[in-house]
Amino acid sequence: MTDKPWEPRIVAFFCNWCTYTAADLAGVSRMKYAANIRTIRLMCSGRVDPQFIMDAFAKGADGVLIGGCHPGDCHYGEGNYKMLRRYRLLQRMLGDMGIEPDRLRLEWISAAEGDKVKSVINDMVEKVKALGPLDLPGQFQSWDREVMTEAEALAHAGHQEAK
Amino acid sequence: MIEPVRIGFYVCHCGTNIAGMVDVEAVAKYAAKLPGVAVSRNYKYMCSDPGQELIQQDIKEHGLNRIVVAACSPLLHERTFRTATMKGGLSPFFFQMVNIREHDAWVHTDGAEATRKALALVRAAIKRVPFHKPLEIKRVPIHPDVLIVGGGIAGIHAALTLADGGKKVYLVEREATIGGHMAKFDKTFPTLDCAACILTPKMSQVNAHPNITLWTMSEVAAVSGYVGNYEVTIKRKPRYIVEDLCTGCGECVEACVYREPRFADEFNEGLGKRKPVFMPFPQAVPPIVVIDPGTCRVWTATNGCKKPCVDACGDRKAIDFGQKEELKQIKVGSVIVTTGFKTFDASRLPYYGYGRYSNVYTALEVERLVNASGPTGGEVVTRKGKHPQTVGIVHCIGSRDENTNKWCSRVCCLYSLKLAHLIKEHTGAEVYNFYIDMRTPGKSMEEFYNRIAGEGVHIVRGKVADVFPDPSDPEGDRLLLQAEDTLLGRVLKFPVDMLVLATGLEPQADAQDVRRMLNMSCGTEGFFLERHPKLAPVSTFTDGVFLAGCCQGPKDIPDTVAQAGAAAAEAYSLICRGHVEQEPNTAYVREDDCSGCKSCVPLCPYTAITFVEDTKKAVINEALCKGCGTCVASCPSGSIVQNLFEDEEIYSEIEGILAND
Numbered sequence: 001m002t003d004k005p006w007e008p009r010i011v012a013f014f015c016n017w018c019t020y021t022a023a024d025l026a027g028v029s030r031m032k033y034a035a036n037i038r039t040i041r042l043m044c045s046g047r048v049d050p051q052f053i054m055d056a057f058a059k060g061a062d063g064v065l066i067g068g069c070h071p072g073d074c075h076y077g078e079g080n081y082k083m084l085r086r087y088r089l090l091q092r093m094l095g096d097m098g099i100e101p102d103r104l105r106l107e108w109i110s111a112a113e114g115d116k117v118k119s120v121i122n123d124m125v126e127k128v129k130a131l132g133p134l135d136l137p138g139q140f141q142s143w144d145r146e147v148m149t150e151a152e153a154l155a156h157a158g159h160q161e162a163k
Numbered sequence: 164m165i166e167p168v169r170i171g172f173y174v175c176h177c178g179t180n181i182a183g184m185v186d187v188e189a190v191a192k193y194a195a196k197l198p199g200v201a202v203s204r205n206y207k208y209m210c211s212d213p214g215q216e217l218i219q220q221d222i223k224e225h226g227l228n229r230i231v232v233a234a235c236s237p238l239l240h241e242r243t244f245r246t247a248t249m250k251g252g253l254s255p256f257f258f259q260m261v262n263i264r265e266h267d268a269w270v271h272t273d274g275a276e277a278t279r280k281a282l283a284l285v286r287a288a289i290k291r292v293p294f295h296k297p298l299e300i301k302r303v304p305i306h307p308d309v310l311i312v313g314g315g316i317a318g319i320h321a322a323l324t325l326a327d328g329g330k331k332v333y334l335v336e337r338e339a340t341i342g343g344h345m346a347k348f349d350k351t352f353p354t355l356d357c358a359a360c361i362l363t364p365k366m367s368q369v370n371a372h373p374n375i376t377l378w379t380m381s382e383v384a385a386v387s388g389y390v391g392n393y394e395v396t397i398k399r400k401p402r403y404i405v406e407d408l409c410t411g412c413g414e415c416v417e418a419c420v421y422r423e424p425r426f427a428d429e430f431n432e433g434l435g436k437r438k439p440v441f442m443p444f445p446q447a448v449p450p451i452v453v454i455d456p457g458t459c460r461v462w463t464a465t466n467g468c469k470k471p472c473v474d475a476c477g478d479r480k481a482i483d484f485g486q487k488e489e490l491k492q493i494k495v496g497s498v499i500v501t502t503g504f505k506t507f508d509a510s511r512l513p514y515y516g517y518g519r520y521s522n523v524y525t526a527l528e529v530e531r532l533v534n535a536s537g538p539t540g541g542e543v544v545t546r547k548g549k550h551p552q553t554v555g556i557v558h559c560i561g562s563r564d565e566n567t568n569k570w571c572s573r574v575c576c577l578y579s580l581k582l583a584h585l586i587k588e589h590t591g592a593e594v595y596n597f598y599i600d601m602r603t604p605g606k607s608m609e610e611f612y613n614r615i616a617g618e619g620v621h622i623v624r625g626k627v628a629d630v631f632p633d634p635s636d637p638e639g640d641r642l643l644l645q646a647e648d649t650l651l652g653r654v655l656k657f658p659v660d661m662l663v664l665a666t667g668l669e670p671q672a673d674a675q676d677v678r679r680m681l682n683m684s685c686g687t688e689g690f691f692l693e694r695h696p697k698l699a700p701v702s703t704f705t706d707g708v709f710l711a712g713c714c715q716g717p718k719d720i721p722d723t724v725a726q727a728g729a730a731a732a733e734a735y736s737l738i739c740r741g742h743v744e745q746e747p748n749t750a751y752v753r754e755d756d757c758s759g760c761k762s763c764v765p766l767c768p769y770t771a772i773t774f775v776e777d778t779k780k781a782v783i784n785e786a787l788c789k790g791c792g793t794c795v796a797s798c799p800s801g802s803i804v805q806n807l808f809e810d811e812e813i814y815s816e817i818e819g820i821l822a823n824d
Binding site (some may be wrong): 026033034038041059061077 | 791
């Protein structure tokens with residue numbers, strides 16, 4: 001399947017109570033959306049460790065979507081607010097790293113909003129498609145190569161000096 | 164991780180639900196090659212008995228120690244397959260479910276893409292499942308008492324059902340009397356039996372029942388805890404009457420300084436008058452009076468009041484102007500929410516003239532007018548005291564309308580027909596019903612429609628577009644309705660003496676507050692959301708919280724009562740079980756790794772985390788932890804672990820999802 005044209009891969013973290021249920025509802029209602037999304041179910045958006053997001057990017061995700069309950073509606077009271085704070089910090093950090101803001105998205109989707117699951121996913125896929133591949137694993141390889149060449153050059157120079 | 168891992172993988176066709184979009188054979192073939200997979204099969208219906216037996220057999224025959232099923236949503240069948248795994252001799256938590264129906268086959272249109280997605284999701288689960296631990300299921304006892312919020316027909320029926328079964332019930336009602344909307348109705352469709360005749364005996368039963376604690380003028384102020392163990396704070400507003408001492412004799416009402424009733428009577432929709440001390444209606448339950456501080460001279464007059472009511476009450480000493488708001492704490496195991504609805508505010512549609520023309524009424528007002536115990540003693544007269552010769556009833560006010568509420572309120576067509584019949588019966592007037600579509604589903608309802616149509620009520624298919632005073636009427640009482648009769652294809656003007664607006668049903672104004680307190684969900688229209696529209700129609704997403712009646716969506720009295728019975732049965736079943744099994748998704752601290760930074764402590768919404776000064780480590784109280792995982796995600800040293808959602812499990816899922824296919 002590697003000869004297929006590039007399609008973005010988006011990892012989604014959905015909370016069990018609102019967004020995951022909304023995605024189930026979208027399914028039951030046979031709404032149609034882009035197949036680029038792969039969902040991981042968590043109990044609460046508050047469980048989303050920023051490292052999960054970084055790890056997803058590092059392993060080749062082109063985008064990460066987090067879905068939680070609307071503010072004030074969190075099944076656990078305030079887990080979604082905790083996620084919101086992390087999200088804001090992370091957005092800044094990702095910007096510094098050259099990762100475009102559209103690649104990370106946080107959305108409040110209640111259990112009744114199956115249509116919002118559809119529209120958010122379609123919109124995000126479109127935006128990430130426009131950005132093109134992130135390909136951090138590829139980047140890592142090329143950085144590794146750079147470092148290796150530099151190290152080799154240094155070692156070579158050192159060798160010459162010792163001579 | 165126990166070694167070696169032997170995974171059994173099963174992909175379900177779900178008939179053609181999944182197999183019609185996802186190439187299930189390719190998925191099974193692909194999974195067979197993944198590390199750790201010992202058995203990989205596809206089967207028509209995994210949730211069927213043979214499907215589940217297949218898992219159990221394979222566990223025994225092939226020595227499997229992990230199970231992955233790719234089928235529908237785990238919210239639907241995770242429990243089924245966990246049980247099958249357990250019956251096969253494994254821990255139920257050695258199971259992982261992959262959702263390739265709701266999240267894949269049903270929402271995508273390209274088979275190749277859907278299959279590719281299925282492969283990724285399956286890979287993730289197969290990578291995850293080796294990390295699963297044989298967790299223990301926690302059992303939590305259920306407190307046998309039940310709280311019912313709202314004393315309409317739904318709350319009354321649920322309370323009586325439970326109380327008759329020997330369970331203790333707290334019935335909390337915001338108003339001064341129970342009965343809700345039904346108490347205001349005159350007759351009920353389709354049988355036209357009198358609402359009070361069938362409701363009031365149940366109301367008195369509630370009052371007399373030894374197992375029911377009835378608190379009127381009360382609201383739920385706060386809820387904490389979880390299924391089986393809710394702690395609820397009830398706010399009891401002052402009634403200024405000592406409930407136990409009042410006999411409902413009404414002598415205080417007689418004695419009031421206001422000789423005549425002069426304040427708008429809420430129970431009669433403002434059409435009648437009451438005094439500041441009053442009985443909400445003759446059959447009110449509890450059958451005692453109430454004092455309204457908004458109109459009583461004790462509060463409103465600068466020079467106070469001589470309080471002849473207190474003298475009239477005499478030795479009974481039932482009047483207490485010093486009553487204060489009270490907070491009551493109760494413990495219950497389950498909650499039934501029966502908070503009902505409010506009717507659409509007709510003044511939101513100014514072109515119907517409600518509030519502007521005195522002869523425009525809401526249906527609920529007319530219910531009071533035709534009622535023998537209503538403000539006019541059952542005489543249908545306009546606000547000016549005239550008997551109407553022609554009456555128009557407009558259906559779908561604030562229903563099925565893009566500009567107001569999109570939903571059908573389900574009861575308006577039928578109650579409009581009922582009102583047409585009653586108005587005709589009481590006045591002999593010509594009645595015109597204007598409808599968009601006549602919706603009469605349900606037992607005996609279509610027959611009822613035919614009966615009313617046969618009685619000579621004019622039924623016009625068309626929506627009234629405008630209402631204005633008839634210029635030819637010198638007194639300006641008559642109204643002209645402009646409507647298109649869509650069956651004749653003509654725009655007509657109908658002169659009427661009285662216009663009735665069949666207002667639709669809406670969520671209560673404070674439904675959102677109730678929802679938040681009980682951690683429920685709402686649909687987009689604002690009615691409380693049931694756990695499953697077909698299979699769990701009275702359950703909510705919060706365990707131990709059930710729904711009945713119009714707070715869940717518009718419905719008629721028979722459906723409301725049926726739902727109330729169902730909700731009572733759900734609560735009863737929970738109590739009889741005696742305990743609930745809780746998902747062991749709680750978090751714990753790995754002491755060796757905890758640096759004692761305390762950053763997790765304030766994050767926990769349940770104050771489950773404490774810092775132990777002796778050891779300088781954080782400790783999580785498992786009984787209080789609800790398993791959100793917020794502390795886990797924010798522990799800088801990664802020393803907190805959430806069962807079922809361990810870091811390793813999620814990282815392996817991410818890796819599986821993104822591995823090259």
